[in-house]
Amino acid sequence: MIYSVVGHYSLILGLCVGIILIFFSIQNFKNSNQLDTKILSFSFLQLLFVLISFLALIISFVISDFSNETVFNNSHTTKPLFYKISGTWGNHEGSLLLWLLVLTLFIFIFLLRTKNQPIKYKILTLSFQQVIIIGFFLFLIQTSNPFNYLFPVPDEGLGLNPILQDPALAIHPPILYLGYVGSSIIFSSALAATTLKMVSTSWAIHIKKWVLISWIFLTVGILLGSIWAYYELGWGGFWFWDPVENVSLMPWLALTTLLHCILVLERKEILTSWVIILSIATFTLSMCGTFLVRSGILNSVHTFANDPERGLFILIFLFALIFMSLFIFFFFHHSSKNNSSNFFWLSKETSILVNNWFMMYFLSVVLIGTVYPIFLDVISYQKISVGPPFYHKLIAPFLIPFLFAMAIGPRLKWIRSDLKDKIYLIFLLIISILISFFIVKNFNTNILINTILISSAFYLFFITLKDFFNTKYKNFAQNTAHFGFSLLILSILFNNLFSSEIITNLKVGETYDNSKTKIVFESINQKKEKNYKSIIANFKITNSEGINNNLSPELRLYNQPNITTSEADIKTTLTKDKFIVINLVQNQDYFNVRYQVKPFMLWIWLSVIMISMGGLVSFLQKRI
Amino acid sequence: MKKKLIKYPIILIFLIIFVVFYKSLKDTNIYTPETKINYDIPIFSADLLLLNENLTSTEIFELDKFYLLNIWASWCVPCRDEHSILMTLSKNNKLNIIGMNYKDNKKNAKSFLDELGNPYQKIIVDKNGTNSIEWGAYGVPETFIIYNNKILKKYIGPLNQELFAEIQKIIK
Amino acid sequence: MKIFKKFIIIILLLTFNNLYANENSERNEITKNLRCLICQGQSVYDSDSDFANSMKILVDKKLEEGLTEKEIYNYFKKKYGDWILYDPGLNKNTYLLWLLPILIFLFGGAIIFKSFILKK
Numbered sequence: 001m002i003y004s005v006v007g008h009y010s011l012i013l014g015l016c017v018g019i020i021l022i023f024f025s026i027q028n029f030k031n032s033n034q035l036d037t038k039i040l041s042f043s044f045l046q047l048l049f050v051l052i053s054f055l056a057l058i059i060s061f062v063i064s065d066f067s068n069e070t071v072f073n074n075s076h077t078t079k080p081l082f083y084k085i086s087g088t089w090g091n092h093e094g095s096l097l098l099w100l101l102v103l104t105l106f107i108f109i110f111l112l113r114t115k116n117q118p119i120k121y122k123i124l125t126l127s128f129q130q131v132i133i134i135g136f137f138l139f140l141i142q143t144s145n146p147f148n149y150l151f152p153v154p155d156e157g158l159g160l161n162p163i164l165q166d167p168a169l170a171i172h173p174p175i176l177y178l179g180y181v182g183s184s185i186i187f188s189s190a191l192a193a194t195t196l197k198m199v200s201t202s203w204a205i206h207i208k209k210w211v212l213i214s215w216i217f218l219t220v221g222i223l224l225g226s227i228w229a230y231y232e233l234g235w236g237g238f239w240f241w242d243p244v245e246n247v248s249l250m251p252w253l254a255l256t257t258l259l260h261c262i263l264v265l266e267r268k269e270i271l272t273s274w275v276i277i278l279s280i281a282t283f284t285l286s287m288c289g290t291f292l293v294r295s296g297i298l299n300s301v302h303t304f305a306n307d308p309e310r311g312l313f314i315l316i317f318l319f320a321l322i323f324m325s326l327f328i329f330f331f332f333h334h335s336s337k338n339n340s341s342n343f344f345w346l347s348k349e350t351s352i353l354v355n356n357w358f359m360m361y362f363l364s365v366v367l368i369g370t371v372y373p374i375f376l377d378v379i380s381y382q383k384i385s386v387g388p389p390f391y392h393k394l395i396a397p398f399l400i401p402f403l404f405a406m407a408i409g410p411r412l413k414w415i416r417s418d419l420k421d422k423i424y425l426i427f428l429l430i431i432s433i434l435i436s437f438f439i440v441k442n443f444n445t446n447i448l449i450n451t452i453l454i455s456s457a458f459y460l461f462f463i464t465l466k467d468f469f470n471t472k473y474k475n476f477a478q479n480t481a482h483f484g485f486s487l488l489i490l491s492i493l494f495n496n497l498f499s500s501e502i503i504t505n506l507k508v509g510e511t512y513d514n515s516k517t518k519i520v521f522e523s524i525n526q527k528k529e530k531n532y533k534s535i536i537a538n539f540k541i542t543n544s545e546g547i548n549n550n551l552s553p554e555l556r557l558y559n560q561p562n563i564t565t566s567e568a569d570i571k572t573t574l575t576k577d578k579f580i581v582i583n584l585v586q587n588q589d590y591f592n593v594r595y596q597v598k599p600f601m602l603w604i605w606l607s608v609i610m611i612s613m614g615g616l617v618s619f620l621q622k623r624i
Numbered sequence: 625m626k627k628k629l630i631k632y633p634i635i636l637i638f639l640i641i642f643v644v645f646y647k648s649l650k651d652t653n654i655y656t657p658e659t660k661i662n663y664d665i666p667i668f669s670a671d672l673l674l675l676n677e678n679l680t681s682t683e684i685f686e687l688d689k690f691y692l693l694n695i696w697a698s699w700c701v702p703c704r705d706e707h708s709i710l711m712t713l714s715k716n717n718k719l720n721i722i723g724m725n726y727k728d729n730k731k732n733a734k735s736f737l738d739e740l741g742n743p744y745q746k747i748i749v750d751k752n753g754t755n756s757i758e759w760g761a762y763g764v765p766e767t768f769i770i771y772n773n774k775i776l777k778k779y780i781g782p783l784n785q786e787l788f789a790e791i792q793k794i795i796k
Numbered sequence: 797m798k799i800f801k802k803f804i805i806i807i808l809l810l811t812f813n814n815l816y817a818n819e820n821s822e823r824n825e826i827t828k829n830l831r832c833l834i835c836q837g838q839s840v841y842d843s844d845s846d847f848a849n850s851m852k853i854l855v856d857k858k859l860e861e862g863l864t865e866k867e868i869y870n871y872f873k874k875k876y877g878d879w880i881l882y883d884p885g886l887n888k889n890t891y892l893l894w895l896l897p898i899l900i901f902l903f904g905g906a907i908i909f910k911s912f913i914l915k916k
Contacts, residue, residue: 242837297648311649319642326638330631353908361901372893378647382889385831387839387882394897501824503852566844583844592844727846753850754857760875762833762847 004068007056008147014049014104015137017042018130025127032119035111039126043111046133047104054088054101057146061088066157069148070094076159078531078559086170087160092294092310093146095173100136102174102181103129110185110210117206121192128188131324135317143310162532162558162565168228176221176248180286182214183251186258190279191325194333199272204265207279211262212619214282215255219612222248227605231568236501236579236596238604241388243298246370247289250363254282257359260352267414268349274356276333280325285367287318297374351409358402365394396453403456403489406482407463410475425463432458440497454493460486477621481614487607491600501596507589508537518542519595532558534567537582537591551580577601665773666758673725673733673747684746690719690795691770694744695756697726698736700764706782707740713788714743718795723747726756726764769794823855826865829882830855830872839882 021042028036057070061084066072074091075084089098107129114122140146163169189207193199225248230238239245258278265275292298295311369386376382408425436454464483502519504512512519520540527534535555542548554567568581576599583592669680685691694710696703714721723744725733733747750756759768760778769777769791776794779787827841832848840848840855858868872880884890 237842240838240842291645295649297645308649312646315642315645315649319638322638323635326635350913353912357901357904357908360904361897364900365897368893368896372890374648375644376889376893378644380889382878384878384884384889385880385882386884386893387829387831389829389883390893393883394894398901585849592849594844727850752853753846754854757847757850757854757875762876 001065001067003056003060003063003065004147004149007053007060008145010049010052010056011137011141011145011147014046014053014100015134015141017046017049018134018137021046022127022130022134025123025130029120029123029127032123035119035122039123040111043104043108043126047101047108050097050101050104054097057094057097058085058088061085064157066155067150067153068146069150070146072150072154072157074160075157076531077156079160079165080530082167082170083160083165087164089173090160090164090169093140093144095177096136096140096144097146098174099177099181100133100140102177103133103136103184106181106185107133107188110189114206117203118196118198121189121196121198124192124195125185125189128191129184132184132188132321135321139310139313139317143313159531159558159561161561162556162563163232166228166232168224169232172221172224172228175217175224179214179216179218179221179255180251180283180290182210182217183255183282183286185210186214186279187283187325190276191328194276194328197332197334199265199276199333200269201266204262204275208259208262208266209619211255211259212615215252215259216612216615216619218248218252218255219608219615222252223605223608223612226608230601231570232565236499236568236581236594236598238601241369241391243370244293246366247292250289250366250370251282251286253359253363253366254278254285257356257363258282260355260359264349264352270349273329273333276329280322280329284318284322284325287314287321291315291318292370298370346412348409348412348414351405351412354405355402355409358398358405361398362395365391369394396449399489400452400456403460403486406485407456407460410467410478410482411463428462428466429455429459432456432462450493450497454490457486457489457493461490477614477618479614480617481611484607484610484614487603487610491603491607494600495598495604499596499598501594503592503594505585505588505590506593507591510590512593516544517595519593521591521593532556539580539593539595541578541580541595549578551578553580553582555582555584572602574602575599663775665768665770665775668755668758670724670748670750670755673723673730673749679746679748684722684748685770685773687720688772692719692721692791693724693759693768693770694721695724695726695750695759695761695764695766697728697764698732699728700726702782703765704740706765706784707743709783709785709788710743711741713791714745716792716795719791720745724750724756724759726750727753822859822865823852826855826859826868827852829869831880831882833876833880 021039024036024039024042028039057068059065060068060071061075062081064071064075064077064084066075070091070093074087074094079087088094107126110129111122111126186207189203189210190199193203193207222245225245226238229240229245230236258275261271261275261278264271291311291314294314295308297311369390373384373386376384433451433455435458436451440450440454460482464479464486467479468483502512502514502517504519506512506519506521508521508524510521512521518541520542522538522540525536525538527536534557536552537554539551539553540548541551549571551569551571553569556565556567558565564584566581566583568579570580571578576597579596579598581594583594585592665681665685667681669678671678692713696707710721713719721744723746725747727750737744748755756762756764756766759766761780763780765782767779767783767787768775777791783791824841827848828839830840830851832838832840832843832845832851834847835843835845838848840851855868858871863871869881878884878889884893886894
């Protein structure tokens with residue numbers, strides 16, 4: 001009770017500080033010899049207020065204070081402490097508060113760590129960031145206050161959705177938000193730099209760190225979500241092209257493009273307009289994602305409770321930001337008219353342009369695929385679904401030239417170059433094609449497209465692999481990321497091609513047997529946990545080589561709320577995952593058993609980690 | 625100069641996006657298949673629940689009468705709510721009520737009928753749920769009004785007093 | 797290096813040879829493309845709801861009856877509308893959906909070529 005009051009008022013105080021900060025910024029901007037110390041201390045104060053508010057919410061969750069509506073809706077006394085805490089940001093209100101916390105934290109760090117940049121620029125960035133922060137404060141207090149009071153105080157809460165009670169999902173939102181919010185810093189600082197006409201190489205070097213930070217967090221955040229979907233939600237799938245997933249992929253694509261563009265801008269003052277547009281787009285897409293998810297206008301597996309009023313607020317806020325940035329862009333930005341934007345066709349610049357070109361294409365596919373059903377519904381009242389086949393058809397063919405460009409591009413020099421070791425490159429190409437052909441040949445799948453796709457991935461794989469041993473080649477970070485990407489594509493392709501599965505209905509004691517695999521449903525155990533009852537089924541699986549595996553998938557019957565979840569049992573090895581899941585069938589005494597062998601699952605996760613490690617290396621390394 | 629020309633289309637595009645998003649906020653996003661009416665009933669054959677017989681669709685809907693097909697199950701809670709309405713409807717001799725027992729177990733289904741009464745003339749069994757998909761249904765309860773082998777009307781979810789009046793009007 | 801590559805080839809071939817093709821893979825392909833109507837945003841293949849399980853059985857039945865993949869899609873489309881298909885075929889509702897990304901790609905290519913490579 002007392003914590004809710006503290007939390008609520010410290011939110012309002014935080015909002016007030018935001019307004020005061022804007023006021024100080026305007027004053028300081030007029031006579032900007034040095035940064036007003038008041039600005040720094042008030043930013044800290046704002047961070048403190050949000051932190052207090054956030055801690056108050058956590059404490060309300062921990063002590064199960066059901067006079068707080070958010071706690072009542074999302075918690076329960078029997079829930080383990082860990083999920084009581086993670087439940088804080090597992091809901092709409094709490095996650096927005098977390099978002100606000102990260103916003104204020106990042107701008108404070110930005111003010112502290114930014115040196116060697118004009119005072120005016122710092123102040124202006126702060127002001128733009130405060131506009132976003134104030135927007136979020138208003139949103140939180142107006143439409144989704146996490147500290148709403150309930151009277152009479154209920155005895156028991158409604159509980160957290162069991163599928164959200166999971167360690168990966170407990171840390172997934174915070175990490176993803178770090179990525180999203182990092183992009184807000186890029187947004188504010190790009191607007192500030194545009195206004196002051198200082199989009200230049202030195203700005204690029206300075207903002208690159210922030211781009212890298214948000215990129216790393218976004219990558220890891222998406223990875224965690226995907227891992228969670230793999231073992232909790234999906235029956236062996238890890239990416240469903242679900243709107244909510246797409247919405248996190250879009251800022252990632254924009255950010256990756258921006259990262260590559262910054263590399264050019266670091267060296268040469270070209271592509272300035274493009275960098276600004278991308279900086280704006282990244283954050284706008286993050287916000288747009290929030291809108292699409294929270295307003296509930298999309299059908300998705302993971303929907304938050306939604307409320308049209310919230311949707312309306314985010315929509316207006318989103319478009320206010322878009323129009324503000326459009327105004328600033330058109331009004332202040334004039335691209336320099338020097339002739340240096342003339343590239344030789346075979347140079348690193350061109351290859352980065354090609355990267356941008358493809359990335360923008362992928363982004364447009366994801367964006368259009370996600371929002372097209374909404375447009376069609378509004379315009380012609382036709383309802384259609386856009387699912388995985390659409391994305392596969394439009395993305396897979398374009399991946400081939402993209403992968404080749406990724407292999408060749410980094411080997412080119414700036415400004416003008418020609419390829420060295422041509423024979424070697426062609427030799428590797430032939431090797432890749434041969435390997436791919438031999439692999440694909442064994443399966444009567446679509447040979448041509450698979451061979452080409454796998455060859456291009458192998459090509460990138462071999463070239464980046466070789467470059468690790470090349471002492472002349474210094475860009476370790478880039479090479480790691482590209483190598484990781486080739487590994488990712490290869491693992492996904494092999495995973496798709498060579499997965500196999502058995503779906504059958506079994507009673508206890510029964511055996512399923514085909515020529516390759518034998519599944520024995522040995523026994524069933526029951527266990528009672530604090531907030532759920534679990535039914536554990538024990539299977540013995542023998543494959544054609546006579547290797548036995550014991551797998552025990554589980555059904556959990558949660559009491560609060562009353563939901564049954566299936567917990568898959570997964571045996572992970574270096575080359576393949578064995579995945580088994582059972583389900584209850586209505587009114588039957590047998591279980592629906594689903595057994596899958598999924599090769600290279602582990603490598604999908606490892607390769608994404610490797611990609612983000614590339615980012616981390618680049619972040620830590622001093623610029624040469 | 626070129627920039628000026630580009631400016632207005634871009635602003636216009638964003639305005640359109642805004643309007644579309646705004647409008648879609650107002651609509652619900654829960655999808656229900658459109659209730660196409662006046663299409664032929666599917667052809668199928670099914671076992672009966674209470675008798676040891678197998679009937680084809682033409683045998684079931686052979687008479688020149690109104691038929692009401694109700695998909696139900698003993699485990700479905702809303703089915704209990706609408707059952708009294710079905711009982712009242714069953715008194716109308718212009719209407720033949722056919723039940724489709726969805727993914728149920730025979731014993732439970734029978735005790736359900738013993739407890740609440742049996743409004744159905746015939747009850748066909750849909751053991752694995754495929755028959756109801758043939759009908760274009762996607763859950764329980766669902767109700768179809770059939771005349772002359774054509775589906776006149778389809779109701780998703782339990783019947784209520786309002787729908788009861790509507791059905792009375794149709795079969796008049 | 798060469799030995800290393802040969803080694804990779806051998807490993808890969810060995811790994812894959814003992815993997816087997818799916819049974820009922822055709823059914824899986826089809827159900828991956830059907831949307832489960834009662835579980836928002838999941839395919840019939842991914843879902844284990846009652847509705848999805850019945851759909852799987854029905855798809856098997858239709859395959860047994862000798863219907864092709866396309867005929868099965870049409871069958872469900874007639875019953876439940878376009879919504880049930882995850883692959884929006886090319887028709888008057890979806891021209892823009894399929895062509896807009898391609899147009900953007902071509903347009904982007906043209907801009908790059910014109911402003912950075914051709915410009916003298």
